[in-house]
Amino acid sequence: MNARANTPSLEAFWMPFTANRQFKAAPRLLAAAQGMYYTSDDGRRVLDGTAGLWCVNAGHGRRQITEAVERQLSTLDFAPTFQMGHPIAFDFAERLAAIAPGGLDRVFFTNSGSESVDTALKIAIAYQRAIGQGTRTRVIGRERGYHGVGFGGITVGGLVNNRRVFPLLPGADHLRHTHDPARNAFTKGGLPAHGAELADDLERLVALHGAETIAAVIVEPMAGSTGVLLPPQGYLQRLREIATRHGILLIFDEVITGFGRLGAPFATDYFGVTPDLVTTAKGITNGTIPMGAVFASRKVHDGLMTGPEAAIELFHGYTYSGHPVACAAGLATLDIYAEEGLLTRAAELAPHWEAAMHSLRDLPNVVDIRTIGLVAGIELSSREGAPGARAYDVFVDCFNKGLLVRVTGDIIALSPPLIAETQHIDDLAAMLGDALKRAA
Ligand code: PXG
Numbered sequence: 108m109n110a111r112a113n114t115p116s117l118e119a120f121w122m123p124f125t126a127n128r129q130f131k132a133a134p135r136l137l138a139a140a141q142g143m144y145y146t147s148d149d150g151r152r153v154l155d156g157t158a159g160l161w162c163v164n165a166g167h168g169r170r171q172i173t174e175a176v177e178r179q180l181s182t183l184d185f186a187p188t189f190q191m192g193h194p195i196a197f198d199f200a201e202r203l204a205a206i207a208p209g210g211l212d213r214v215f216f217t218n219s220g221s222e223s224v225d226t227a228l229k230i231a232i233a234y235q236r237a238i239g240q241g242t243r244t245r246v247i248g249r250e251r252g253y254h255g256v257g258f259g260g261i262t263v264g265g266l267v268n269n270r271r272v273f274p275l276l277p278g279a280d281h282l283r284h285t286h287d288p289a290r291n292a293f294t295k296g297g298l299p300a301h302g303a304e305l306a307d308d309l310e311r312l313v314a315l316h317g318a319e320t321i322a323a324v325i326v327e328p329m330a331g332s333t334g335v336l337l338p339p340q341g342y343l344q345r346l347r348e349i350a351t352r353h354g355i356l357l358i359f360d361e362v363i364t365g366f367g368r369l370g371a372p373f374a375t376d377y378f379g380v381t382p383d384l385v386t387t388a389k390g391i392t393n394g395t396i397p398m399g400a401v402f403a404s405r406k407v408h409d410g411l412m413t414g415p416e417a418a419i420e421l422f423h424g425y426t427y428s429g430h431p432v433a434c435a436a437g438l439a440t441l442d443i444y445a446e447e448g449l450l451t452r453a454a455e456l457a458p459h460w461e462a463a464m465h466s467l468r469d470l471p472n473v474v475d476i477r478t479i480g481l482v483a484g485i486e487l488s489s490r491e492g493a494p495g496a497r498a499y500d501v502f503v504d505c506f507n508k509g510l511l512v513r514v515t516g517d518i519i520a521l522s523p524p525l526i527a528e529t530q531h532i533d534d535l536a537a538m539l540g541d542a543l544k545r546a547a
């Protein structure tokens with residue numbers, strides 16, 4: 108007999124980034140969540156090693172958010188923000204501005220990371236034109252970057268499977284990625300020592316294309332979904348310096364690193380490098396209600412606030428930009444982050460986290476371990492002729508034993524909620540270690 112209660116038909120839901128037929132033949136369903144744990148539909152407790160998809164930073168089932176959403180839904184469920192406004196969107200923008208990364212305190216609301224990325228790229232191109240640099244339409248990304256799935260995001264992204272089938276924005280180019288396990292494997296206690304010179308790729312692209320054709324360069328300060336790739340020491344500073352010198356806007360994609368993941372409110376704060384635009388989503392509402400935001404510098408914002416007062420300055424926006432219910436969820440989320448010190452808690456946990464993760468280094472097939480804040484990437488050697496198979500087996504095994512991890516290729520990515528206690532970290536390491544031993 109099926110142990111699952113009320114298993115729905117799985118046919119109609121075309122699942123995102125999923126091997127649909129494989130999944131539906133052996134589904135994994137999560138039915139409830141509280142704190143650090145999911146409950147699977149067959150009633151098992153599953154430790155959330157990934158904060159959902161890098162988004163549930165304050166843990167699951169937070170009453171404060173639920174109540175704020177309920178209140179907002181019954182007060183003002185929806186109102187437009189095109190040539191109209193509602194107070195909570197302004198409130199939320201002000202609260203975000205007060206913690207803005209690098210003082211970038213002008214806030215454009217979106218509904219996801221992908222929308223934030225496409226919005227930031229469009230703002231960058233529009234800004235260049237507004238200041239008389241209309242030939243700057245080219246956007247630069249980086250190999251192994253992930254910037255969501257909009258046409259802009261896949262253009263600057265660096266994952267071949269996300270790009271190969273689709274036409275891309277014209278003229279884009281890429282920096283090389285910074286992943287260099289031969290020189291940097293098992294770096295502990297800081298950033299990889301080697302690779303700052305890779306930022307000079309931007310200089311080469313300027314020499315190749317002409318600075319006057321380049322609007323912006325976008326990178327993840329720490330590349331999350333492509334396997335937890337840390338910036339080499341000095342790399343981001345060098346990129347900032349080259350971009351500034353050539354009039355190129357620098358965009359940090361902080362969809363994952365925003366809202367405390369690294370132990371500072373934003374990676375911008377953590378690394379002490381200030382870009383011109385920052386993209387966010389995910390943790391902005393603790394993953395509860397879809398939302399994203401782009402933070403812009405005064406320079407970029409004010410550069411577009413020109414022309415006749417009656418003219419719309421930026422022909423861009425979403426029906427749900429500044430959705431009142433998402434804003435309510437976001438305000439309650441910021442309250443929790445502040446009350447519980449969660450935007451800096453990862454810094455306190457980092458030493459314990461790093462030690463726990465690096466304790467796995469001698470297990471079979473582990474070729475690198477990378478940690479920063481409350482993030483870890485554990486890279487495994489690939490099985491002959493079957494890239495990704497080993498890590499996928501670890502993922503399924505972990506889930507069956509009560510731990511949710513994320514895999515990309517043969518890299519296991521971990522990013523538990525920022526409310527984790529050291530016992531959760533120890534449990535996670537023990538369960539993952541056992542799975543690694545079984546995954547020969
Ligand atoms: N930029 C970055 C840096 C991201 O990590 C996006 C943009 C797109 O956000 P949306 O909300 O449109 O998905 C992301 C999203 C994973 C994983 O397994 C990572 C993401 C999404 C889904 C899975 O690492 N990051």
Ligand code: PLP
Pocket residue numbers: 424425426427
């Ligand atoms: N498609 C159609 C037909 C629309 O009318 C709209 C918005 O009005 C959109 C797409 C864009 O939707 P959204 O604003 O939610 O991104």
